[in-house]
Amino acid sequence: GRKPPLLAVRDVSTYYGSVAALRGVDLDVAEGEIVTLIGANGAGKSTLMMTIFGSPQARSGTITYDGRDITRMPTHAIARLAIAQSPEGRRVFPRMSVYENLQMGAALHDGRFFAEDLEKVCVLFPRVKERLNQRAGTMSGGEQQMLAIARALMSRPRLLLLDEPSLGLAPLVVKGIFDAIRELNRTEGMTIFLVEQNAYHALKLAHRGYVLVNGRVTMSGTGRALLDDPNVQAAYLEGG
């Protein structure tokens, strides 16, 4: 039989007050896969990522990770299961140096792997390496995005959740970040769940994708199949 998915989202609904942001979402991420979730502004992409990470919690449905029900687990407990998140809006600690931000990422393991992992993220993001002593808040948007991902990596995730890593960045910077994501998956087999508005790049990168409309999954398939789908092209790719 097939191995169960590393992450399984089943019939999940999440509300803000009385307003549903997710309505019966089903989604799988298998070990070693890059899976992307695309959709327009306000479709509920960030909400799904945050729901996986425990805040807000799903009102109904279940989320299992590595065979364990994490639906009602607090965020700190989820983080200890080797799930790391790089949230939208590059939330780095602005007053801390780049180096200190990376130390915070390594705190989950009491810094035991700090030196080794620092070297790895510096190879992946040379720009971060050049700026270890700079205050994070003074870095450019693209640099902060790289730092946010690098910080997430310092916790040695088995599942990496990325919320719109391309947001507001120049094409060349976006390419650098997507190349780094591909590299992590290829060389380390890291499992990656990527929320993106940049559907073209996300679908080119991902093994599989899901389309979210108004809190519901309306389509899913391989990255290639979704790229070739006329409905996806009309809604998310034209002029993009």
Ligand code: ATP
């Ligand atoms: P974007 O691409 O613009 O970030 P998204 O697909 O990530 O959009 P969400 O941020 O998940 O969408 O928002 C889904 C819906 O939930 C939106 O209508 C949004 O206004 C609403 N929403 C999000 N956060 C809250 C909140 N804290 N309180 C109330 N409503 C919220």
